[in-house]
Amino acid sequence: MPNRPNALAIAAKRDAKASLLKQWLLGSIVGVGALWLASEVFADGHEVIIESHGYTNFGDLKYGPNAVLDYVNPDAPKGGEFSQWAQGTFDSFNLSTRKGVPAALSTIGYESILTSTADDPYGAYCYLCETLEYPESRDWVIFNLRDDVKFWDGSTMTAKDIKFTFELYLEQGITEYRNIYSQFIESVEVLDTYSIRFNFTESAPRRDVVTWVGGTSAFSKDWFEETGTRLDESSDEPFMATGAYRLDEVDIGRQIIYRYDPNWWGADVPINQGRNNFETIRIEYFADSGAAFEGFKSGVYAFRSENSSIQWATGYDFPARDRGWVKVEELPDGSIGSGQGFVFNLNQEKFQDPLVRQAITLMVNFEWMNESLFYGLYERPESFWDNSDLKAVGLPSPEEIAILQPLVDEGLLAASILTDEATIPPASTTSERPLDRRQLRAASALLDEAGWIAGDDGMRRKDGELLEVTFLERSPQFDRIINPIVENLKRLGIAAELERVDTAQYIERRRAGAFDIVNASLGQGYEPGQQLAQFFGSEAAEDSSRNPMRLKLPAADRLIDEIAAAESLEELTIRTRALDRVLRAERFWIPQWQKGVHTVAYYDMYRFKEIPPLALSPLDNWWYDAEAAEALRAAGAFQ
Known part of the structure; x- marks a missing residue:
């Protein structure tokens, strides 16, 4: 990364003794998966700052910096289409307003400062940041952002974009969010181009604050200002963001196609290896599940998470399955019940x-x-x-x-x-x-x-x-x-x-x-x-x-x-x-009812390494078998 002002120094001036002690601690207290600095208050009132690649309130982070996730196949091939269904209709791509009906996967292209994994229930990891810094009191947190994150239009994401997005949610977000969380933030400071500091009020719940602000998405400040888009209004396109997928085609109320961005900044980031493997993601809309099931049987779309017991028990006896084109499986689900x-x-x-x-x-x-x-x-x-x-x-x-x-x-x-x-x-x-x-x-x-x-x-x-x-x-x-x-x-x-x-x-x-x-x-x-x-x-x-x-x-x-x-x-x-x-x-x-497994059916061209305990996540870590897909196509499996 290029040289830039030290965010830690900007956050709190320390004397030479404190800096030397911090360096000694950093070299001596390196734990598995994270760099944790022991917290100590000096005579002048300054605390030693904890600096890490991630954050957890309980225990240790499962993954260290630059780790590849256990449940992915880092060598998974890229390409192909993933298709599924949605019910009803849509007329907006904005989930953050009460106006309009939001489209399926409206936020698929949005990325946040911190990210979670499907096998670590307590961990949050730097994603748009390289490191984070905070005192034991958690009165504030600094995120040292990556300098290589790009929006879809090629512009560089900076701390100003993060500040803008965070404040946008507090100003224009849904009422329930604003009413609760606006009282917990004292100020947001852009320390330099790639460093941002969040200062919390005394009433802010300290266990929540780091992951709360770490969940801030990255929207382009310039794009919002140029287009006049508002968070509290319906939008006919997703907001300018940084993610692997962006809107490609849309037929309002009928079909949506998201396409992998070939210029996506995060393709080589270690935590992304083996993920975001599909070239396109297509959603077909149906009036109800019955009509959607008929579409699945005839190959209109290829993946179905079945939530109808009668269809699961009696409906999967159809030609595509009899011919071996469709796989029907119960996959493990270790997550908390849906309530x-x-x-x-x-x-x-x-x-x-x-x-x-x-x-x-x-x-x-x-x-x-x-x-x-x-x-x-x-x-x-x-x-x-x-x-x-x-x-x-x-x-x-x-x-x-x-x-x-x-x-x-x-x-x-x-x-x-x-x-x-x-x-x-x-x-x-x-x-x-x-x-x-x-x-x-x-x-x-x-x-x-x-x-x-x-x-x-x-x-x-x-x-x-x-x-x-x-x-x-x-x-x-x-x-x-x-x-x-x-x-x-x-x-x-x-x-x-x-x-x-x-x-x-x-x-x-x-x-x-x-x-x-x-x-x-x-x-x-x-x-x-x-x-x-x-x-x-x-x-x-x-x-x-x-x-x-x-x-x-x-x-x-x-x-x-x-x-x-x-x-x-x-x-x-x-x-x-x-x-x-x-x-x-x-x-x-x-x-009502629940089951302890994922009941899924899919055309036999999707592959996965394993199902992580906290999510099925086919869009995240499954991949497309091109040879198997071609065999299905040649056999007439798809319309």
């Missing part, structure tokens, strides 16, 4: 009574669904952290009680949270029919207690108001699942219905809160922090795409702050279990 379920709109007065929510939940017979509709392929989610140590199980531990007791003492939680087992979805006594009469009686008693009394017509009313429940949905796949629930609710005396709308209406009504019950995926990550506020925080309840249930629970707000302040993995685990327990006790979520 998929129905959620109530808690802004609706009728759903503010937990007895009503509990009664409706009892009418969802998962055992019957799994046997009759899902062919026994699924398990029911129990937690927002399924498949991890962060999940609350059974009675609260003494450590959890110590966290929950003050919230009980302040009247923010019922005392039962200290003595009850963690809430799990009710298990039906029958899988032979959709309606479990025992649960019907229990639900009826709950609604009676809540004041919703069945009249002579069998319908439940309170103060003259009919109890009505509407499931808002966009996919025909859910008809066979929701309709039996609707019938169960009608037997309970609830005026229930399924309302299916097109994708654009669905997204708009979900955003606006114009619904009773919708689907949501609320699963979380291995290192929860302040981002939990976007899912479960009161501050995001009125304008959040991630908190569709409009949850406003002061106890959850307090626990989220405590999780963000956790300094050890043990503290993080205990506090997260406490939050999981509290959230599940609120019963705003009716868990």
